[in-house]
Amino acid sequence: MRIREFVAEDWSQVWPIVEEVIRARETFPYDPAMTTEQAYGMWAEAPPGRTVVAVDGERVLGTAKMGTNRPGPGAHVSTASFMVAADARGRGVGTALCRDALTWARLQGYAGMQFNAVVESNMSAVELYLREGFAVVGTVPGAFRHPTLGRVGLHVMYQEF
Amino acid sequence: MRIREFVAEDWSQVWPIVEEVIRARETFPYDPAMTTEQAYGMWAEAPPGRTVVAVDGERVLGTAKMGTNRPGPGAHVSTASFMVAADARGRGVGTALCRDALTWARLQGYAGMQFNAVVESNMSAVELYLREGFAVVGTVPGAFRHPTLGRVGLHVMYQEF
Secondary structure, eight states: OEEEEOOGGGHHHHHHHHHHHHHHTSSOOSOTTOOHHHHHHHHSOOTTSEEEEEEETTEEEEEEEEEESSSGGGTTEEEEEEEEOGGGTTSSHHHHHHHHHHHHHHHHTOSEEEEEEEETTOHHHHHHHHHTTOEEEEEEEEEEEETTTEEEEEEEEEEEO | OEEEEOOGGGHHHHHHHHHHHHHHTSSOOSOTTOOHHHHHHHHSOOTTSEEEEEEETTEEEEEEEEEESSSGGGTTEEEEEEEEOGGGTTSSHHHHHHHHHHHHHHHHTOSEEEEEEEETTOHHHHHHHHHTTOEEEEEEEEEEEETTTEEEEEEEEEEEO
């Protein structure tokens, strides 16, 4: 597996990953009815942001987008989002994408990385982020409506570089 | 003073308030170089969001925008932002705008209201929100670069209805 920059031709493999994740409504506060065009606009970051794919040969296993978390006086903090294909989970794809994003953000000169809305029931993501050096800054109670668990919290997570 | 819906003709009075606030870079993580056109697009909310003004006769003293904080599984939580003209501060305009937004959000059926980025050095805002029933859920350390204080934290604040 290697990680490389996203190119438009990857979208035919990236969209099924994004679609499965947003339709499941378990891990991202995104509109689950988003179209492929809307999703492309949301996921394919223009500079200074960046979108990447994790590939095994020609096959896309996962994807990440990263960039500036807030404009103006907040622009020294980065953010990132990660999605892994359902049948590629549990093999370190998310970890590799997270480490790639952290390396990129450090090289860009950001002071830290913030995740604004990590679903607290998404234990594989929460544990991955904790292992990679993030801390839970706070949890907004019940801010995410999970299809089977009901209202669960959204963590704000942060790592200073 | 009364609060009413924002109409496009109000912009000639609202923009100077917004401009002073964003150029000061002390209270909002917004692009301080924003143009009046960009600011209009950012501040004048389309339904289901709402923008209001606090007026004394014909004069606009302050303004608020409010709406849904996150899409999809996060859409049951509202958010809001408030700005008060520099020479109208300390007279309860912010409190009136905050109460109006809370009343609106309750009537719309939201489950709570979240503020995503309250500058911790903005004590008048922090104290107002605490008085009106919000709690600090967490603080992202140093996430806001203040022009004189350096890096200060951004509070995430929340109130369940």
